[in-house]
Amino acid sequence: MRLTDFRCYAALDLELDPTPVALYGANGAGKTNLLEALSFLVPGRGLRSAGAEGVARKDASGPAEAWAVFAEMETRDGEVRLGVGARNGGRRETRIDGEPAPQGELARLVPMIWLTPAQDRLFAGPRADRLKFFDRLVYAADPAHAEAATAYDKVRTRRQRLLDEGQADPAWLNALESEMAGHGVAMAAARLDALIRLQGEIDARPEGAFPQADLALDGAVEADLADGLDAGAAEDRFAAALRDGRRRDGAAGRTLTRGPHRTELVARHRDKDQAAGDCSTGEQKALILTLALAQARALARQGGVAPLLLFDEACAHLDAPRREGLAREILATGSQAWLTGVERILFEPFAERVQYFEVDAARVERSA
Numbered sequence: 001m002r003l004t005d006f007r008c009y010a011a012l013d014l015e016l017d018p019t020p021v022a023l024y025g026a027n028g029a030g031k032t033n034l035l036e037a038l039s040f041l042v043p044g045r046g047l048r049s050a051g052a053e054g055v056a057r058k059d060a061s062g063p064a065e066a067w068a069v070f071a072e073m074e075t076r077d078g079e080v081r082l083g084v085g086a087r088n089g090g091r092r093e094t095r096i097d098g099e100p101a102p103q104g105e106l107a108r109l110v111p112m113i114w115l116t117p118a119q120d121r122l123f124a125g126p127r128a129d130r131l132k133f134f135d136r137l138v139y140a141a142d143p144a145h146a147e148a149a150t151a152y153d154k155v156r157t158r159r160q161r162l163l164d165e166g167q168a169d170p171a172w173l174n175a176l177e178s179e180m181a182g183h184g185v186a187m188a189a190a191r192l193d194a195l196i197r198l199q200g201e202i203d204a205r206p207e208g209a210f211p212q213a214d215l216a217l218d219g220a221v222e223a224d225l226a227d228g229l230d231a232g233a234a235e236d237r238f239a240a241a242l243r244d245g246r247r248r249d250g251a252a253g254r255t256l257t258r259g260p261h262r263t264e265l266v267a268r269h270r271d272k273d274q275a276a277g278d279c280s281t282g283e284q285k286a287l288i289l290t291l292a293l294a295q296a297r298a299l300a301r302q303g304g305v306a307p308l309l310l311f312d313e314a315c316a317h318l319d320a321p322r323r324e325g326l327a328r329e330i331l332a333t334g335s336q337a338w339l340t341g342v343e344r345i346l347f348e349p350f351a352e353r354v355q356y357f358e359v360d361a362a363r364v365e366r367s368a
């Protein structure tokens with residue numbers, strides 16, 4: 001892995017083997033920045049949602065002209081050289097084996113799942129964040145889901161703008177709504193499919209270190225599909241709901257019509273028979289890990305390639321038995337997990353099966 005002018009790193013060159021990576025060091029040392037750099041190797045705005053325009057290294061003379069993240073990876077297509085970067089605050093560019101490539105191709109090559117401390121209150125926080133987290137799990141298994149979701153949001157924004165202006169041509173709205181319905185049903189179907197696999201993977205591991213969870217998706221289109229409506233009929237129904245909702249959506253200035261943008265991920269702690277949002281901080285963290293690890297196992301099974309796991313501060317809030325469980329479960333997935341923590345001792349349960357790096361003021365040194 002090589003970084004150029006990314007966040008606090010002017011230049012970094014890391015040689016790694018495929019085992020998990022433990023990064024330890026003081027606050028502000030540069031641990032999360034490393035995970036964030038990796039997160040740019042898949043489509044999206046990275047694990048801090050900063051976007052390509054927000055990550056160039058800054059010093060007293062201002063931001064660097066260009067930043068880049070480069071990695072050589074073992075993927076399902078064999079060894080691949082991936083490069084991502086941006087120049088002059090512009091759009092990000094992607095290269096695969098030195099050739100310009102669309103971002104979507106990266107998602108297919110590098111399944112990735114990340115967790116950040118910002119997600120610690122995911123189950124008690126806003127609905128949209130939960131859905132985003134779940135959608136990311138779906139993307140890792142099904143990159144086409146990301147494309148459908150992006151397309152859906154684009155058309156939804158266009159329709160809403162027309163309704164806001166209040167003088168849209170109904171034929172034009174019909175066309176947009178039928179496009180929305182097409183992407184929306186594809187999204188809902190991908191989510192349901194992922195949910196079934198995920199729940200199956202969770203149920204298959206009752207003895208795991210993390211609590212069992214019961215998951216459901218509460219969404220209008222998801223419900224239609226789960227009730228057995230075929231995709232065509234579900235599209236017609238959703239398009240009709242959008243047509244009926246025009247006046248209301250226009251008056252509200254947002255898309256109140258129930259569609260995949262308003263779906264709720266419902267999670268329950270099975271043993272406690274409690275909504276995830278009512279669980280303690282540590283219990284919620286454990287439930288999030290349940291989901292992420294189950295998805296990692298599902299992906300390894302599905303594509304034969306374990307995803308990269310970027311677990312920022314995953315050990316914070318976990319007691320010693322859960323930290324041991326985390327090490328066990330990560331090692332069982334065969335993933336190259338990247339873990340951060342302020343102290344090396346947090347990673348003791350990995351024993352010799354992790355590569356340690358000490359991070360100190362943007363210097364990263366391998367340690368025995």
Ligand SMILES: Nc1ncnc2c1ncn2[C@@H]1O[C@H](COP(=O)(O)OP(=O)(O)OP(=O)(O)O)[C@@H](O)[C@H]1O
Nearest residue numbers: 007008026027028029030031032033055056057058
């Ligand atoms: N664009 C940038 N240019 C230069 N430095 C930056 C930039 N963005 C962030 N930094 C700095 O990078 C440093 C490391 O941040 P990072 O979040 O990686 O630390 P960390 O090791 O994860 O710390 P913590 O344990 O507190 O989470 C911070 O001091 C931050 O101010």
Ligand SMILES: [Mg+2]
Nearest residue numbers: 031032312340
């Ligand atoms: Mg950090």
